[in-house]
Amino acid sequence: MRPDVKALLARLGQRDFQYRQFADPIADVEPWPMFAALLEDDRVVGRAETVDNRQHAVKSSNFLGEYSDTTSVNAPVERQGGSLRAFLSGLSDDGGERR
Amino acid sequence: MPLILCHSPVGGVGTTFLTAHLALGLASRGYDVTAIDFTHADALKLFFGMLPTQEIPAMTDAASEGIVVDGVELLSGHAAAQSGSFGRLLAQHATSPFDDDRIVIADVASADLALKTSLLSHAALHLCALAPQPTSLAALAKVQPGTPTIDLEQTVFVLNQLDDTRKLSRHSQIFLRALFGEKLIATVRRDEAVNEALASFQPVARYAKQSVVLSDLATLTAAIETRCGFVSREDRAQ
Numbered sequence: 001m002r003p004d005v006k007a008l009l010a011r012l013g014q015r016d017f018q019y020r021q022f023a024d025p026i027a028d029v030e031p032w033p034m035f036a037a038l039l040e041d042d043r044v045v046g047r048a049e050t051v052d053n054r055q056h057a058v059k060s061s062n063f064l065g066e067y068s069d070t071t072s073v074n075a076p077v078e079r080q081g082g083s084l085r086a087f088l089s090g091l092s093d094d095g096g097e098r099r
Numbered sequence: 100m101p102l103i104l105c106h107s108p109v110g111g112v113g114t115t116f117l118t119a120h121l122a123l124g125l126a127s128r129g130y131d132v133t134a135i136d137f138t139h140a141d142a143l144k145l146f147f148g149m150l151p152t153q154e155i156p157a158m159t160d161a162a163s164e165g166i167v168v169d170g171v172e173l174l175s176g177h178a179a180a181q182s183g184s185f186g187r188l189l190a191q192h193a194t195s196p197f198d199d200d201r202i203v204i205a206d207v208a209s210a211d212l213a214l215k216t217s218l219l220s221h222a223a224l225h226l227c228a229l230a231p232q233p234t235s236l237a238a239l240a241k242v243q244p245g246t247p248t249i250d251l252e253q254t255v256f257v258l259n260q261l262d263d264t265r266k267l268s269r270h271s272q273i274f275l276r277a278l279f280g281e282k283l284i285a286t287v288r289r290d291e292a293v294n295e296a297l298a299s300f301q302p303v304a305r306y307a308k309q310s311v312v313l314s315d316l317a318t319l320t321a322a323i324e325t326r327c328g329f330v331s332r333e334d335r336a337q
Contacts, residue, residue: 029270034233038278043240045278046247090270 101327104222106207106215108241113259116293117319118206119146120312121226123302126170129331131201138208144173148300159184161184169302176205178242180214189217191267202329217317219243223327225254231261255282255320255326260289284326285319287312 038044105118115138122134123146135158136143144155147168155166158174166173179185207215219225220228227242229235242248256279262268268289275283292307303310323329 002311003314004309004311029273030266032267032270032274034236035270035274038236038239041240042247043244044248046250 101202101224101236101329102218102222103202103323103327104207104215104218105203105205105228105237106225107209107234107235107237108208112228112232113227113287114204114209115140115142116146116203117228117257117259117287119143119227119315119322120303121323122171123147123169123304124316125202125323125329128324131172131328132170133172133174133201133203134298135174135176135203135205137180137211137214138206139177140208141175141177143206145297145300146302147171147173148302148305149173150300172201173281180211186213186217189221209286219253222253224323225251226323227254227256228259229256229275230259231265231268236271238277249278255284255322257284258286261286262289265279273304284322285315287315287319 104119105114105121107114107194115136116136121131126132134143136155143152144153145151149155149166149168155173155175156164157178158176159179176185205218207218229239239248243251246255256275258272258275261272262269272286288311290307290310290312292310293303293312296303296306299306303314324331
């Protein structure tokens, strides 16, 4: 339990209050175009053809396979939810709430 | 020599805040710590309860009495870095010119890429602060030009100013966790108490004992200790 919550509950006299932190499940993470743009940026993730040779925290094997060659930063902004989903599916089931 | 270089490609993400509290955290664990402010903003001292009008000694001023606050020696490196002499000194030394017995934590301004590059070769670790904001995320491409950010072996990331009540903030944390894995070594939540403490010239630990940032910062300190292989004096004595 967060220390500020614990202190507040103590002041309210609710010491046995059941408290749980809720994280966004991965399925609810919105496909922000910024995230997709970063995943396509060689300066951040390197070149796609070499990604298989990298030791990388993301385990998804579909990580870059869903990006077509026509993907371009000048193209109209499209939601790339499918590709981002594949990327995020490499996370563990705890929803990334590790701190 | 354990130099920890704190630098982010974009300003306003809390690099100075993290520098100060990492120094305080390590000092509280018994390490000898020096924090050097290389920035023009001269804001590092504020996190130690000092006034804006109070000066900290220049790192090149051997005659000046040092300032130690809560176990952290504070020095200013801005003048030395700007003069060019410090850069030349770093270039001449194959090994670190810093004192071997102390952990040195350097706060380097985002725009000072030359100094960052000079210090990086002497650093045990580069700590890069991020914020859950588009400008900070976009700057991931600028952490170290020429090397993909996910391949940086010397660099660890800290997500600062996380706001659990904001969707983009929560999603940014999930995204960065997926992108960097264990290289995202800590997340520090946003708490206005940090600014209130600064405005009161008090450390956060004194101003707001229940602040969530304190436990987050303790996690950061522990992560740095582990990653750098630091052994505190009391652990060595056992």
